[in-house]
Amino acid sequence: MQQSPFLRTLCLFLIIGLMVVYSQGLCNECQDNGVACVNETHYRFCLDNVEPGAILPCGDGEVCTSLLKICVPKGAYDSTCAADEAASPSECPSCTGSALFVCTSRTTFQMCDGTTLTDRVIKCNDGKFCSMQSGKYCVGECELPGDIECDRDAP
Structure with a gap:
């Protein structure tokens, strides 16, 4: 048949x-x-x-x-992670006046002076990620309380 x-x-x-x-x-x-x-x-x-x-x-x-x-x-197959669902670099946190520091990339952070970033960029050790939610500055991947907070390579 x-x-x-x-x-x-x-x-x-x-x-x-x-x-x-x-x-x-x-x-x-x-x-x-x-x-x-x-x-x-x-x-x-x-x-x-x-x-x-x-x-x-x-x-x-x-x-x-x-x-x-x-x-x-691109176009041959859809990405697993749609562009509108992923955090874009422009969505990285900024100093709000109550934050001690903010992540400026996946592996760097800067201290806050009120609502202003200080000049010094501080890099996490190898294999560590910036994490504001943890309050520890830099943590291992297993310690991340959620997604990476600032998904860019460099500030």
């Missing part, structure tokens, strides 16, 4: 549609391919024996996916 081309095409669209819905909205969650997409174009490994927290970029014009090939050309 031969399947109709219409039925075959319909099944293909359903499978692709489910993959697209499933693939979006998983920012900073470890996936079956051993990485977590921290935003649309960057990822970190979730594997033993790999430096925790090292965030790597995809190539130009590529997006982070849950596929075995981590980065693929």
